[in-house]
Amino acid sequence: MNREEPRGPGSENEVQKLLRMKGLVPPPEGYVENFLSEFHERQRSELLRRSARGLFVERIGTWLWHPSGRGLKLAAAGVGGVIMMGAVVQLNRRANTLRESSGAIPPSTEAGLIESFPSMLRQNNASDPEKNAKHPDKNDVPMPK
Amino acid sequence: MSACSEQTSPAQEDQILVARSQNGDTAAFDSLVVKFTPKLYGLVYHMTDNHEDTHDILQEVFAKAYRSVRRFRGGSSFYTWIYSIAVNMTLNFLKKRSRNRRFALGEEGTGGGQKAEPIEPVATDDTVREVSNRELKERLNVALQKLSNEHRAVVTMFDIQGMPHAEIAKILSLSEGTVRSRLHYAHQQLQNHLEDFRK
Structure with a gap:
């Protein structure tokens, strides 16, 4: 571990010293000002190039990632709501399928039948006048002899 | 108030500028660009060994920083954040550059291509x-x-x-x-x- 190291340009210390001597390379004079104006130009052209959709996506992203975290919370609540609604719809559908497979008339079908029943009767009566003459009232069922 | 602002450390100054940038103050972001360009220039230049590449990378670095400054939550200092953007972008650039060199026509050995300035x-x-x-x-x-x-x-x-x-x-x-x-x-x-x- 305590190996003696040569003190020439090849030694680790010397390497580090040389590296330090390289020093920070400062940009040429006036570089920063030009850099900044070019940066502004680029920003402007990028804004023009970007489509409205891209801007919309960026706005959404910015809103979501705002440091207050309000956007993220609202988005999470929205996603949670959508998932809950999906789950409820799915459960309802599954219950209907089960009822159908067990032979019971699903409530939706039942309700439909009840609703459509009077109109069906009316249609029937209108199309058969003889029947109407014999049975003017649908409730008037002939007594068996 | 003024006494407070006199005692702000560079890190606090950065924080203030970042907060202002996050609220859409472009002048504050410009101040960050002016402050960090010389430091980042040295870093990127030593890694690329080319002034033009350094310039292009720095433009990309600040463009990226500008786009995502609102997402910066201050978990680390702005200095660390901007440095990590710069280092990662430079490493990606160098990877691409060496790949391009490898596929370039008339390539000769490992050294070819750009001459170190x-x-x-x-x-x-x-x-x-x-x-x-x-x-x-x-x-x-x-x-x-x-x-x-x-x-x-x-x-x-x-x-x-x-x-x-x-x-x-x-x-x-x-x-x-x-x-x-x-x-x-x-x-x-x-x-x-x-x-x-x-x-």
Whole structure:
């Protein structure tokens, strides 16, 4: 571990010293000002190039990632709501399928039948006048002899 | 109020500028650009060894920072954040550049392509020593370019920019141990190149 190291340009210390001597390379004079104006130009052209959709996506992203975290919370609540609604719809559908497979008339079908029943009767009566003459009232069922 | 602002540290100043930038103050972001461009210039230039590439990378770095400054939550300092953007973008650029060089027509060996631009030597006192110093520095530049991109990044940040191990570890998302071992390996590689020069 305590190996003696040569003190020439090849030694680790010397390497580090040389590296330090390289020093920070400062940009040429006036570089920063030009850099900044070019940066502004680029920003402007990028804004023009970007489509409205891209801007919309960026706005959404910015809103979501705002440091207050309000956007993220609202988005999470929205996603949670959508998932809950999906789950409820799915459960309802599954219950209907089960009822159908067990032979019971699903409530939706039942309700439909009840609703459509009077109109069906009316249609029937209108199309058969003889029947109407014999049975003017649908409730008037002939007594068996 | 004014007494408070007089006592703000550079990190606090950055924080204020970042907060203003997050609220859409473009002048505040400009101040950050002006403040960090010279520092980042040195870092990127030592890694790419080319002024034009350095300029392009820095433009991209600040454009990216501008786009995502609102997402910056201050988990680390702005300095660490912008440095990590710069280092990662430079490493990606170097990867692409070496890939392009490999596929370039008429490629010759590993060295081909761009020539390393000599870095001006820092003032020396002895004229006799100056010649060998310059040679040594040229040799060092060549040796640096022979390091892998990751090793060169660590050497640049530690030896040239004088950053502490912990800061480098944060920037590169590595453990301090990995940073130290990369540094040690890089120093050994450089040492070997310079040993040849000594003989």
